[in-house]
Amino acid sequence: MGAAVDYNVLWSNVTDADELPGVYCAVKWIQVVTSMLSIVGSGSIIGYAVFQNAVRSPEVRPLFYLSVSNLLLAFCWLLGAVLYRPHAPKPNLPCFNLQALGQMFYLSTFLYTINYVWQTFNNFKRRIGHDLIQISDKEYWMGKITTVLCSVVPVLFICPVLYYGNTKKCFGNNSYSCLVLNIGSHITLDRNSSDSCAALHTYSTTVFMVSFCLSTIGILVILGYSCQLFRMNQKDSRSLQEHWAVITVTRHSFLLFPAIFFFCCLPGVTLTLVSLKRINVGYQALCYIQAFTAVSQGFLNSLAYGWTQQMIHCLKQNNFRDVDTQTPLLRSQKNLYASMQTSNSYIEPRIISAF
Template sequence: MDYTMEDNTSLWINATLAEHIHGVYFTIKWIQVITATLSILGPGSIIGYAVFQNVVKSAEVRPLFYLSLSDLLLAACWLIGAVLYRRSCQHDVACYNLQAVGQMFYISTFFHTLNYTWQNFSIMRRRLDSELYKMSEKKCCFGRITTVLSSAVPFLFTLPTLSIGNSHHCYENSSHSCLVLNVGSQITTDPERYTDTVCNGLHLYSTGVYLATFCLTVIPILVIAACSQTVVQRHLATTAGFIQDQQWAVIKVMSWRLLIFPAIFFLCCLPAVILTVLKLADYKGTNALYIFLYCIQAITAVSPGFINCLAYGWTQHVLRSLKQKGCRDVDTQTPLLRSQKKLYASMHTSSTDFRPNTVSAL
């Protein structure tokens, strides 16, 4: 009799805990719906504007275009996953494959962010050297290759998860795989659930690829951002007394862009990385800690596309305002300042004189 009462109490506690967990997951589901929708609208506006203005092939816009495309496809995967999520689809093959495709686009955003940062750094250096439109064919070819690799490499990394995982029915071991929580390494899944050796190895492979690609992209991004500030400070030091306030402001806006985008990338990916490491290390933390990290990840992991859109639109607006102010001040300039007009023109974004290579404000 005592055994029966204890057993019934245990079942009641487990049922209550299960209801609480599902309540948390449904809260995260709606967070995911909102953030994914915003991250579709943000990159979609950049893509639509670039196509409408016919500047996709521009050296400045092309890396941002493909970064926005990756952000949009990733957000679309997460939005579909949130719509499909329900209790009965915990071991659904469609959710497993959707999560694998989402991981592919997630890793792709890492590489495209690195490519975009590098391309902007190269453009900034050419502007400072008054050689904005003197790009060699070799550099153009290198830019195209890095853009292609930024999409091809994540696809190759994801192939084992799709092919081997489906052939061994690894989706039967996944839990809540339609939610953003699983993107990157199936971090909400218990490693002990993988009784199949192949599926367990695939789970570790997925986790390792996610963490490795994050490290291999965030380190160069931080190095490029630091180098950009060094280059700007050196240029300002060598041109002290020969540069106008507006020219200095344009240079600062360009350097801000090389700091803002890496900061957005790092802050939005950090919660997912922390959660992945904790699950990989089998950290026995409190439920409140994991719930907090799950909610933060649902907000941040899907948001880079939307925040990137705001950051790019703001910097482009500032550059356009500086250009218009410079045009209004032309009548008050001395002959010496007029002679510096050519230098200033090489450092701002123009949508009139060199349309194929630039883009105006959003």
């Protein structure tokens, strides 16, 4: 029995709210700022896709769903920061359920990030293959099924946590349980936790770590295939001339968006491992880093998307800038020459995007 008690003592040396009140208060306000920035960033992508009627575009749709997931995650943790009180009543039932919802949306961002990278890879492959408009029925239904699974799988994983956590009364016994510090290990146990609650904590932590590891492997594999595909086709002058701007930006986005994903998720994974190993060194620094990065993916994605769209616009402007400096005679000669090249003519799609 003594061994069971020792197993259930989690974060007892480093996470007592009475020991680090200043850290948790600072984390609260960082959480408020980053959540609001993420709401603005995700909302801007969603608004752009809706008002530009680009939600159905295969290039914008995966980023739209990822932004919706980031928006819900940001709302969840903004509410958690509002509910946080240094001396909140214990046990804290609202924060426990809010943590479970935050965990669910966090897992959904993992899956939607993989979906985004995979769909971007398919769009990139179609551009190189000169097939920008036609999408096969198989690809269409695979995209639909993947989108549904990205929403359903996190719900299936977190439903047992909500059900058994409320049934067994596995409520967090610390006042900081509404903060993002609980991402990855969101059931806060204490010395009086039952074996059922300890098993539920192990389950939720395992789901988080396995999901992150599988997401990392999937993203790295897709990145490897995309780099190999570009090397194989970079000598194809026709592809590079027709889609040079979009292909160039797509290469950057293949690295930029996964980098944002790892930047936002690695601190949460590190803090989870530290909590499991009960390591005190660097705990406060990890708390601050986790507060800055945990909910920032939506905001950083919006910056990356705006930068890539601006980069496409600038590259295309540079391609046609010489036309503005020509005389009317040279311009007409160039237009006549272009009209004679019927075999090499190309009509761009209505929606130009790097994704």
